Amino acid sequence: MKDVIEADNKRRWSVGELARATGLTVRTLHHYDQIGLLTPHERTASGHRRYTEHDLRRLYRIRALSALGLSLDEIASVLADQDDELTALHALLTAQLHGLTAQATRINELRTRIDGLLQRITARQMPNPDQFMSTLELITVYETYFTQEQRDQLAQRRTALGPEAIEAAKHEWAALVEELLPHVAANTPTDNPQVADLIARYQALGARFHPPAEQGEQTAAAARQMWQDNSTELAARLPWPPDRIIALVEYVNRAHQP
Structure with missing residues (x-):
């Protein structure tokens, strides 16, 4: 199985292609390279970065760990301690799935609460402060889009x-x-x-x-x-x-x- 993971289909990505696909800026990817968090395995004859499948998988793990709240230093430490990539990805994807399930629950709850606020206002009744506060706390789920x-x-x-x-x-x-x-x-x-x-x-x-x-x-x-x-x-x-x-x-x- 390790041979399968290490197999390379020769697909390469430029820093611009990787930035567009991931939503990161080119500057961020350059910074990851400078601090050794994500160093592309190859460069062209003119010195341009070229990312491999291995680099793409590593970037996925970096983004996922960042979304879980880890700092760049903590992410570097976690990746340095992970020798078995399949096992590491399985654990990471499991954590992501749990997080998305929880997020979906929060979004549904937010929709229910906003609907409740709207119904009270439609009935000319001002919602109480606790209702506004709980809704404000849930609105942060929409920050996931940016x-x-x-x-x-x-x-x-x-x-x-x-x-x-x-x-x-x-x-x-x-x-x-x-x-x-x-x-x-x-x-x-x-x-x-x-x-x-x-x-x-x-x-x-x-x-x-x-x-x-x-x-x-x-x-x-x-x-x-x-x-x-x-x-x-x-x-x-x-x-x-x-x-x-x-x-x-x-x-x-x-x-x-x-």
Whole structure:
């Protein structure tokens, strides 16, 4: 079995490919290399890093251990003590599965509690402080869609924009939604010049809230995943029928499909 694990199918990944696939930044992967946590097994003739299957498995273990709350120094120590990779991966995946099961339970509980808050407010009854506090504690589950680094980047971007620009963007976005919804209902072709212009403005507006370049691509991808997993709940918070907003997002996304 050890021979199977050590077999190499010659697949190689550049640092950029690995960054895009994992949601890490190139800078983070360079840092892992510098501290000896993840050193690529190969380099090209020009000195560019090339990661192997072994490196990919090690990175998986690093990310999983980090998600379990270990520091980089602790992760390095754990990996140094693990000789049997199959056994180590089995234990790690088991711990991850338990964590995801617990996370799913917390999300379901959060949905139940928010629904309870909404029902009380709909009945014109103010929820008590304990209800708000317990809900606040559970809201942190949604932080799983963005790494701490990405949350910091998004916060910095909001600070850079300032409250007035953010408020103006909200009004601009609402106006764009109102203009797009009739086209969604009529299924106007997305290459229609008027629709194409509206969609371009819609997407440019969203891009303002993301950091530039590669970091922005990663936070935008995380936001799309969050919407995909929670579209019904998120759409219900907006001042339009949820099904219409969900259809609008699908319409906008369809405009960029080949």
